[in-house]
Amino acid sequence: MTDTPTDASAPPKPRNLFSALELDPRLLGMIGAFVVICLIFNFLTDGRFMTPRNIFNLTIQTASVAIMATGMVFVIVTRNIDLSVGSLLATCSAIMAMTQTWLMPDWLGLGLNHPATMPVAVLVGILAGFTIGAFQGWLIGYLTIPAFIVTLGGYLVWRNVSWHLTKGQTIGPLDENFQLFGGINGTLGETWSWVFAAVAIAVSFFALFRSRRAQVAHEFPVKPIWAELVIGAIIAAAILGLVAILNAYEIPTARLQRLYEARGQVLPAGTIEGYGIPISVLVLIVIAIIMTVVAQRTRLGRYIFAAGGNPEAAELAGINTRLLTVKVFAIMGVLCAISAIVASSRQTFHSNDIGTLDELRVIAAAVIGGTALAGGLGTIYGAILGALIMQSLQSGMAMVGVDAPYQNMVVGSVLVLAVFIDIVYRRRTGDKT
Amino acid sequence: MTSPLVEMRDMQKSFGGIKAVDHVTIDLYPGEVVGVLGHNGAGKSVLLKMLSGALQRDGGEIYINGQKATINNPRDARNYQIETIYQYLALADNLDAASNLFLGRELVSPLGFVDDAQMEAETRKILARLNPNFRRFHTPVAGLSGGQRQSVAIARAVYFNAKILIMDEPTAALGVQETRMVAELIDQLKSEGIGIFLIDHDIHQVKLLCDRANVMKNGQLVGTVKVDDVTEDDLLGMIIAGKCPASAIPGPGALQTA
Numbered sequence: 001m002t003d004t005p006t007d008a009s010a011p012p013k014p015r016n017l018f019s020a021l022e023l024d025p026r027l028l029g030m031i032g033a034f035v036v037i038c039l040i041f042n043f044l045t046d047g048r049f050m051t052p053r054n055i056f057n058l059t060i061q062t063a064s065v066a067i068m069a070t071g072m073v074f075v076i077v078t079r080n081i082d083l084s085v086g087s088l089l090a091t092c093s094a095i096m097a098m099t100q101t102w103l104m105p106d107w108l109g110l111g112l113n114h115p116a117t118m119p120v121a122v123l124v125g126i127l128a129g130f131t132i133g134a135f136q137g138w139l140i141g142y143l144t145i146p147a148f149i150v151t152l153g154g155y156l157v158w159r160n161v162s163w164h165l166t167k168g169q170t171i172g173p174l175d176e177n178f179q180l181f182g183g184i185n186g187t188l189g190e191t192w193s194w195v196f197a198a199v200a201i202a203v204s205f206f207a208l209f210r211s212r213r214a215q216v217a218h219e220f221p222v223k224p225i226w227a228e229l230v231i232g233a234i235i236a237a238a239i240l241g242l243v244a245i246l247n248a249y250e251i252p253t254a255r256l257q258r259l260y261e262a263r264g265q266v267l268p269a270g271t272i273e274g275y276g277i278p279i280s281v282l283v284l285i286v287i288a289i290i291m292t293v294v295a296q297r298t299r300l301g302r303y304i305f306a307a308g309g310n311p312e313a314a315e316l317a318g319i320n321t322r323l324l325t326v327k328v329f330a331i332m333g334v335l336c337a338i339s340a341i342v343a344s345s346r347q348t349f350h351s352n353d354i355g356t357l358d359e360l361r362v363i364a365a366a367v368i369g370g371t372a373l374a375g376g377l378g379t380i381y382g383a384i385l386g387a388l389i390m391q392s393l394q395s396g397m398a399m400v401g402v403d404a405p406y407q408n409m410v411v412g413s414v415l416v417l418a419v420f421i422d423i424v425y426r427r428r429t430g431d432k433t
Numbered sequence: 434m435t436s437p438l439v440e441m442r443d444m445q446k447s448f449g450g451i452k453a454v455d456h457v458t459i460d461l462y463p464g465e466v467v468g469v470l471g472h473n474g475a476g477k478s479v480l481l482k483m484l485s486g487a488l489q490r491d492g493g494e495i496y497i498n499g500q501k502a503t504i505n506n507p508r509d510a511r512n513y514q515i516e517t518i519y520q521y522l523a524l525a526d527n528l529d530a531a532s533n534l535f536l537g538r539e540l541v542s543p544l545g546f547v548d549d550a551q552m553e554a555e556t557r558k559i560l561a562r563l564n565p566n567f568r569r570f571h572t573p574v575a576g577l578s579g580g581q582r583q584s585v586a587i588a589r590a591v592y593f594n595a596k597i598l599i600m601d602e603p604t605a606a607l608g609v610q611e612t613r614m615v616a617e618l619i620d621q622l623k624s625e626g627i628g629i630f631l632i633d634h635d636i637h638q639v640k641l642l643c644d645r646a647n648v649m650k651n652g653q654l655v656g657t658v659k660v661d662d663v664t665e666d667d668l669l670g671m672i673i674a675g676k677c678p679a680s681a682i683p684g685p686g687a688l689q690t691a
Binding site for chain 1: 550
């Protein structure tokens with residue numbers, strides 16, 4: 001064999017603006033679809049759709065489903081499915097609600113709104129989600145019962161475990177600190193939102209710089225500098241734009257007055273304050289980053305995708321695919337618990353029907369976001385965008401005044417259409433998967 | 434003689450009453466290419482899957498360099514520097530070349546994150562040696578040609594310093610040019626003292642590449658021959674009828690002639 005050096009270090013000629021940026025065309029397509037949906041609804045509602053208030057609401061309505069959708073990506077990528085997420089959410093929600101309304105105040109005698117209540121409830125909920133998820137994963141991985149069956153059973157079991165635990169009652173109101181996760185009741189405020197934006201931009205630029213430096217160090221072809229700068233600028237603009245919009249949603253004066261009174265201060269005349277980033281959205285952002293890092297930068301993520309692409313090859317490479325299944329479903333369980341925190345605190349109480357039909361929304365979000373049911377393919381940001389697209393369709397139609405049955409008909413059709421477009425796109429680009 | 438690199442003694446494996454491998458004993462010396470031949474279902478792949486750890490044996494013992502070895506899964510086999518190139522190219526189609534090459538043995542940064550840049554650099558180096566035409570480092574291997582995919586599979590074995598290489602019909606999916614590339618590579622690896630088990634049913638190929646050949650039929654060993662001592666017809670006779678030529682060392686599966 002000859003030892004000719006590759007000409008890999010020769011930079012390829014950028015063919016045009018878009019190819020030089022090396023952006024994922026599927027991501028662009030989804031963002032395009034989202035923008036079109038927003039513009040259409042904005043037109044139909046005479047500009048009410050794209051107000052800070054509505055965008056703020058959209059983000060907090062999306063958070064719960066989007067959080068679970070990131071986990072569903074891993075589940076579907078490994079060629080499994082989880083039909084139990086909505087029920088699991090309900091069970092976690094019930095356990096957490098009981099922890100903060102019975103266990104902590106009454107049994108332990110700590111009274112209402114004790115500072116320890118929120119962290120304990122969150123911990124108990126996450127532990128429950130982890131345990132149930134891992135158990136289902138064990139049934140699937142080690143006992144080799146199909147995921148469809150295990151989670152279909154789980155769908156019935158956990159929905160009614162939650163019913164049994166609460167004896168069918170609605171439990172509330174939830175702990176005040178716990179309610180901070182609910183969206184409107186817990187936001188960062190304008191200043192901290194700007195701080196968050198600054199930190200996020202700094203971190204993004206650092207990540208771009210690090211990745212470029214690694215490529216240069218190994219003498220790989222790199223994008224032209226201007227392309228990196230354009231991408232950096234787009235990221236910065238997106239972050240600043242989102243924060244500006246969320247900050248522009250002003251807290252009503254009456255509410256502001258109550259807030260100041262609670263702090264023992266007097267509201268200075270003419271004070272205007274924006275809500276800023278809701279904590280639930282912050283939770284979603286943090287989870288999105290963690291899940292993306294897991295998917296792309298850890299062995300666990302690599303094995304999840306390898307096992308999805310070719311389970312046999314993964315096993316022959318020495319990967320314990322059974323344990324991997326347990327891990328994937330345990331992650332899913334934890335994310336259900338976190339979604340339960342967001343969902344129950346948003347409505348300020350636990351109800352029996354919490355999370356009903358969420359399994360379908362979550363699966364749809366992942367699939368609209370480009371996750372292939374055949375396995376091996378999917379992205380975290382895609383699933384979140386998928387959740388956002390579905391939620392904007394739903395609330396947009398509600399604003400326009402479309403009746404509920406028609407809303408669901410449209411959402412269902414969009415799901416099928418999105419998958420069809422994806423199939424056509426993949427056939428065109430020649431991807432086999 | 435020195436002790437063999439690999440010795441598989443009295444290997445057995447059944448699937449639901451069918452004896453896929455029935456008391457088979459074969460060996461392999463350093464720098465030697467040993468063929469394992471037989472019809473589909475003769476048990477040749479099953480036999481070597483017990484060596485690569487993909488299947489657990491029902492009975493028998495494996496000796497590596499004269500020492501008894503414990504091989505119960507692919508990781509064990511890798512610890513003995515046994516690498517396998519599978520018939521259907523055990524690659525994850527959705528991952529790129531570097532991810533496949535390092536699958537299960539990723540290079541990680543000090544913080545424990547996979548170091549893609551480092552892995553890509555190593556992959557570029559090894560593939561530049563094996564297949565200088567290989568350029569597509571960022572596409573999933575599903576988009577590669579059979580030869581390119583085989584390059585990745587072989588690179589995996591070479592990169593991790595295999596001492597014992599199992600090749601399960603390595604040229605089955607390849608064209609003429611690519612087959613020649615694999616043949617050259619086998620010669621090169623052999624000269625480096627690596628022992629190779631070659632599973633194949635192309636007799637011509639076996640005559641060309643192997644030093645010795647074991648023929649299997651219905652899970653039993655028909656016999657072991659030095660390929661230079663026999664004709665292609667002799668080999669065919671062993672495969673089809675289980676008839677051993679005079680120069681062969683007959684096994685339990687040899688046709689009993691009076």
